[in-house]
Amino acid sequence: MNSHPGSELLISFILLLALVAGVAWGFMARPLRIAPKASIRFFFANMSLSAGIYLLTVHTSNVSFLNWLLADIAILSSFMLIGWGIQELFKLHSSVKRDCLTLLFACLLMLTGHLQQLDPVFLGVVFSVTATIFLFSASQHNFQAIQKDFGIAAACLMSAPLFIATAVFFARTLILLWPETHADSFVATYTAEAMPFLWFCVILTLTINIVMIGGALARLVAKIRQFAERDQLTGLWNRRAVLKKLQEMHEQWQKQQQSYSLILLDLDHFKLINDSLGHDAGDAALRRCATTLSAVVRTQDLVSRYGGEEFLLLFPGVAATELPLIAEKIRATLAGCQLIWQNQPIELSASLGYITVYPGAKAEHLLTLADHAMYKAKAEGRNKACRAVIS
Template sequence: MIIDPQAQQLIFFICLLATTATIAWGAMAYPLRIAPRACSYFSCANLLVLIGVILNSQRGSDPSYLYWPIADIVILTGFILLRHGTQRLFRLKSSIKIDSLLLTVFALLILIQEPSSQSNQILGILFSLMTAISFLLLAKDNRIALTPSLNLTFILLLLSPIIVLAVIFSIRALLLIFVPSLSSHIATLQSADAIPMLWFFVIMTLLVNVIMIGNALTRLVQKIRLQADRDYLTGLWNRRSMHQRLALLHQCWLRDGNAYSLILFDLDYFKEINDNYGHAAGDHVLIQTATALGKVIRAIDTFSRYGGEEFLIILPATDAKQVALIAEKLRSTLNSLPLTWQDASIPITASFGTITVSQLDTPETMLAKADQAMYHAKRTGRNNICCATLPSTPLNATA
């Protein structure tokens, strides 16, 4: 086996890049523990590419399944792991079953080829098609992950390198099909003719890892933003983000006239729970309340922790009659919530104040009126609902 000296240098450079990326992603996973599972996938992906390139570079005239079909399958498996690392990073739905099936089909097609230079063209076609599909699927996952944070134009700009790589591998497959004489240029690594293709593999290795680093940074920014907007204990929206959402909804009301309502409620006798069972039990009650009621409200509603044991729900497109029904559903859900702490049963009830927007209301007056209604519910026996427009009449007496 004779390898062109410049081609050998480029192969060594590719291996160096893949080795560096393997170590770097591994360090991010452990001990730095930055998205450890996703970074572990990225590290393994680079390791498999490294192994595959080394095996591929050993191809000679002697038939060898290790250096021919298996080398390609190892690299393709690395590309699949890049996609699953992205899915883990952004908590997307896993596609492991579909990807495994796709990889199995291509692996079988590759393995049935005779491991020799005569099969180089077919192996190149199969490898290119599978790689193109892998990069297109990777681009799709990135688009889904980035859509909540960025506009479409910027997403397409960020994903353009992946899409270009997929297009280039598709063109490579077509050239091998229709212009087989180019096989020595684009389907081998050892000859001088393969130097342009090797440079492409160098750029590809760099681009893919840079994009994955960009993904990791994007995910980190998303987590920071989420922590800034969410309550650390319950995971609900915090008071700051609630005020922002309420102000935005009120502007929509002024513009379009679509009514909205608020439900402010406070857990009854919460201080006694802390005193009798400890603050850990109190935290458990808050978490269970958020979890149970979060399953009852609609996806368009904003559920936030307003204070210590106070919660606020913003309900778009909800009138006074509807908010009363929703509040009653929340009240009954809390009453039936089976909550135990260290074998002790803790009954959970709450006092609710509701209000529906009207003319001359502002977000501040809405909150003040809801607060007054909630405290009226407490004064009239707790575990009931009072509407801000009817402060003297509980909508639901204590059960």
């Protein structure tokens, strides 16, 4: 069977694209160090694709089966590495063991097919099924990670090329399994019939690399956003973020009359901890307070470091009748919390002021009233929870 000039040209173009993309990811890994662990996996994914495509350029009807097998393994490995790169980029659960077993099983099936002299369609089906599995896994992980940080619309847009590639390989599997399918039209890559599939591979190589670059940028934006909204010492929401959340909650109350409450608390004798044991001990006390508060509240509640040793907690849906019990529970939990610093115990306690939204209230005025209640708790001996007085 003679090679088709157009298909040879497209295969060479795909090889060039993969090589250029691989070099670009290599620069991102080093020296730019942009998501280096993920970038190095994307680098190897493109290099593996390049190796597989190169082996395709020497495909003829007389080429040994080993050449076909190595090409298929290299291309499948590139799909597998794309999934690993996405997992590393978004810190997702690793599927390395499962993917390696899947690839090994596919290799054994292809080798068995050759030894049993099965129809070439069998090898095409094994390749397409394995590619579908790897690309679907990568698509799913990319969609879930993007949706978490940027919403479903962005997730659909940035995962579309991967899902389309998955659908194409799945469709290829179904076509190959259809009775009286001509193998050369859907298995061989050096014929005129292969031109549409090769054009798809060109677009696939471009769009998947665009998706990977988009994922790297999305991860970078998410990190920047996290730095902007999170307190670096405790990992809690910072003052700017919690005030924004408070305003959103207040606007929702104004529209839907959904009650909410807040607690402002201040660690007792915190200056004494810093002065006697050092600022590292004070930092440890703040971190312990943060983990304790996060553990004692509900998942929908919001805990923030409001400033210094002050913490602000927001409770959506909590009414005035429920709040005193919640405040007392938090006070008692902190009072029973002890930190050991360099073999020396540090007793933690806090003074709390709490308030529930009421008709005509403004969000900033609620904070002022809670602050007054907190200082009242301190004036009355500390380690106490006081209700704010509505004036």
